[in-house]
Amino acid sequence: MKKLPKEKVKPFVEKLLQDYEVLGPMETAGFASFGRIMSPGELKLNYQNSKKTPKEAFFPQWEVMFRYRSTGQSVEVKSAEDTGRRRILFGIRPCDIRAALLLDLVFDSLDFKDPYYINKRKGTIVVGLGCNHPASTCFCTSVNGGPFSREGADFFMTDLGDGYLVEVLSQKGRKLLRGFDGKEASEEDKERAKAIADSATRGISSVIEADGLMEKLEKLTEAPFWDFLHEKCLGCGICTYLCPTCHCFDMADEAFDLKGQRVRCWDSCLFPLFTLETSGHNPRPTGRERIRQRIMHKFNYFFYTHKAIACVGCGRCIIHCPVNLDIRRVIDDIHRE
Amino acid sequence: MEKDLWEPKILAFLCTWCSYAGADLAGTSRIQYPPNVRVIRVPCSGRINPLFILKALQQGVDGVLVSGCHPGDCHYQIGNYIGRRKSSSLKRFLDYLGIDEGRVQFSWVSAAEGAKFAQVVKEVSDKIRNLGPSKKFVNRIGPIKGVRE
Amino acid sequence: MEEIQNKIRREVVQLLSEGQVDVVIGFEQGSLPLRATPFFLRDIADANRLVWSPFCENNLATYLTKIQGKRVGLIAKGCDVRSVVALLVEKQIHRDHIVIIGVPCQGMVDRRRIEREVDGEILKAHQEGEEIIVEGRDFRKSLPRKEYIYPSCKRCEHRNPLIYDTLIGEKLVEEAERAYHEVEAFEKLSPDKRWSHFSEETSRCIRCYACRQACPMCYCAECFVDSSFPKWIEKGLDPSDVQFWNIVRAYHQTGRCVGCGACERACPMEIDLVYLTQKINRDVKELFGFEAGLDLDPPPPLSTYRVDDEQEFIK
Numbered sequence: 001m002k003k004l005p006k007e008k009v010k011p012f013v014e015k016l017l018q019d020y021e022v023l024g025p026m027e028t029a030g031f032a033s034f035g036r037i038m039s040p041g042e043l044k045l046n047y048q049n050s051k052k053t054p055k056e057a058f059f060p061q062w063e064v065m066f067r068y069r070s071t072g073q074s075v076e077v078k079s080a081e082d083t084g085r086r087r088i089l090f091g092i093r094p095c096d097i098r099a100a101l102l103l104d105l106v107f108d109s110l111d112f113k114d115p116y117y118i119n120k121r122k123g124t125i126v127v128g129l130g131c132n133h134p135a136s137t138c139f140c141t142s143v144n145g146g147p148f149s150r151e152g153a154d155f156f157m158t159d160l161g162d163g164y165l166v167e168v169l170s171q172k173g174r175k176l177l178r179g180f181d182g183k184e185a186s187e188e189d190k191e192r193a194k195a196i197a198d199s200a201t202r203g204i205s206s207v208i209e210a211d212g213l214m215e216k217l218e219k220l221t222e223a224p225f226w227d228f229l230h231e232k233c234l235g236c237g238i239c240t241y242l243c244p245t246c247h248c249f250d251m252a253d254e255a256f257d258l259k260g261q262r263v264r265c266w267d268s269c270l271f272p273l274f275t276l277e278t279s280g281h282n283p284r285p286t287g288r289e290r291i292r293q294r295i296m297h298k299f300n301y302f303f304y305t306h307k308a309i310a311c312v313g314c315g316r317c318i319i320h321c322p323v324n325l326d327i328r329r330v331i332d333d334i335h336r337e
Numbered sequence: 338m339e340k341d342l343w344e345p346k347i348l349a350f351l352c353t354w355c356s357y358a359g360a361d362l363a364g365t366s367r368i369q370y371p372p373n374v375r376v377i378r379v380p381c382s383g384r385i386n387p388l389f390i391l392k393a394l395q396q397g398v399d400g401v402l403v404s405g406c407h408p409g410d411c412h413y414q415i416g417n418y419i420g421r422r423k424s425s426s427l428k429r430f431l432d433y434l435g436i437d438e439g440r441v442q443f444s445w446v447s448a449a450e451g452a453k454f455a456q457v458v459k460e461v462s463d464k465i466r467n468l469g470p471s472k473k474f475v476n477r478i479g480p481i482k483g484v485r486e
Numbered sequence: 487m488e489e490i491q492n493k494i495r496r497e498v499v500q501l502l503s504e505g506q507v508d509v510v511i512g513f514e515q516g517s518l519p520l521r522a523t524p525f526f527l528r529d530i531a532d533a534n535r536l537v538w539s540p541f542c543e544n545n546l547a548t549y550l551t552k553i554q555g556k557r558v559g560l561i562a563k564g565c566d567v568r569s570v571v572a573l574l575v576e577k578q579i580h581r582d583h584i585v586i587i588g589v590p591c592q593g594m595v596d597r598r599r600i601e602r603e604v605d606g607e608i609l610k611a612h613q614e615g616e617e618i619i620v621e622g623r624d625f626r627k628s629l630p631r632k633e634y635i636y637p638s639c640k641r642c643e644h645r646n647p648l649i650y651d652t653l654i655g656e657k658l659v660e661e662a663e664r665a666y667h668e669v670e671a672f673e674k675l676s677p678d679k680r681w682s683h684f685s686e687e688t689s690r691c692i693r694c695y696a697c698r699q700a701c702p703m704c705y706c707a708e709c710f711v712d713s714s715f716p717k718w719i720e721k722g723l724d725p726s727d728v729q730f731w732n733i734v735r736a737y738h739q740t741g742r743c744v745g746c747g748a749c750e751r752a753c754p755m756e757i758d759l760v761y762l763t764q765k766i767n768r769d770v771k772e773l774f775g776f777e778a779g780l781d782l783d784p785p786p787p788l789s790t791y792r793v794d795d796e797q798e799f800i801k
Contacts, residue, residue: 062722232524236696265722273712322752324516324523418791435681444801476726
């Protein structure tokens, strides 16, 4: 373990910027967002939860898969995926790293390999940052995570106040030590980091009851509960688009005359169009079915296929819902049904 | 393409009863006018959904001309009055957004005004040629066989 | 506030027990500080969950087009009522299916602005007289409520509901700031500056359509973005598509926007949206002498005309 004093962070990131594309938390229009950093000054490491999620690094909201053009006699097709990018996700919260591990189950499974996702994922080094002050809406500890969970990180940092305690957790992470100008961490630093982590974990005040949730939902498919749950939902896509684990997408051809591109873009189960069939029939015609799908997918279907809950407890959907439809309350209500 | 070789591409929505007939008259009367307009015939200027105009701009046309019957002459009595309201509110809104003044222009041309149609097209083309190629709000892929390529 | 809240509860209990309505739409305590959340009340026993606070920011008229075929009691602020009027004018709802419980509104508190006033997370918030008190892990701050209401509330000229079946509490004195001064200031910028503001703001758009969904007037059975035949717009984030969406969403409000600001409050990316509809509102007032949601009689301005409408811009 090493220690990186605060004043050395800037040169460290500057060094990383020479060899890598660095993505991290930054400020956009007055809120913490997530995006590509061009200079160390843009990094905003004392954030609680970024509004946009790091999943965009592997699964962007909108990406061109390939481009095509008809020459008259034949069709040229060209992949649009740029391979070999070397990237770092810098200062990512453990909940968001866990989200990436869940997305791996979807896009990099034994049955399905998604080259667009895998390519970006493999070329990325994940630098985790412990969460000293989890928000009141965070419930990561209820869904197998924790504010200092190292799971999935290649490199992990703990904010000690005067500097960061740095741990290298993988071969990939070791590469970052080149040009690293920090000293060995003292026993006292390690003690302090442990105390911070313990206090943060204790500080998580929100809880959801994950045990038995899947079984409970099993029996609730046609329950009257859903008739009322969706009523105040506006049917926008905020909770799905700001969710670090939501991964539904749509593919479309954007064509003009003889050329075009096939794009993949996020879609949301809360939009009527998501399930609208060509015939005009919609198997999920109202908010009732759509919101049920969102809950079921996260806490039941995903568990069936991947043995995990598709929620990392980051609290974004709670904070940003325009009508304050709180997933914690929903889960409490489900258990009460 | 060289800038001085560039020619604006203009989309004209013409009401079938007046302006389209006016354009036809300009043709049969052998009146010369710039070849920059592509005409789309619509039943009435009241039929023009502002979406059409916006879509055209997004697809990369350099300008749009909307033309219908003179006030009081509408085949459907009030269609052009309704269209006029949409036009004035849309025009003000596009100006406000910062889209170049003149990208979207409006005229009244009756079936008897072949010469006026030619004159309008000339003025509209000149104005848009001066503005140069449309850049704001244009889809990146764009049309393939356009003048732009 | 508490008195108003009690009156609302009493009124609602009466409406439900007399069977005048099937459901009442109001607010209950939210799960977060500075938040109230829409509440669909059917059981009299739950009436004491209804709240009235400076955090009741949602425009509840949005739900009227979604909850068809029921008799609804609507707890409505000035702007909610204007939306009801606009929906009646467009014949989207039936007046006799709605019981309007009007509540004069002092303006709703801008939670994002308050969050920015403090360092750290706000854990508790409440109103004490004219102050909003917010508390966090290591701070307690008192902020004057009046200064922290939403910009759309500051501009509001109709804090008192214009139509209602019951009015809760006393009518307030209208004291709006000049409604269009932001529009006028923006108009003075150069076209390129105006365009760059618009394109920078909308570059954050994630197309979640919260602006549309929060708006009572966005009730189209099929929004143009969802139409695949004809396909008006692509689904991705090409700047031109995002701009197209934002232009059309705003322009489609011509003669229909009541200026409640629900779109901007719902926007997760905090995009400047109201300056667009405010411009349209001012133009509609100036050109057609019309303001949405004030009057049940005149038809929507784009479905009618006057012979002497503006036409100087037409050659």
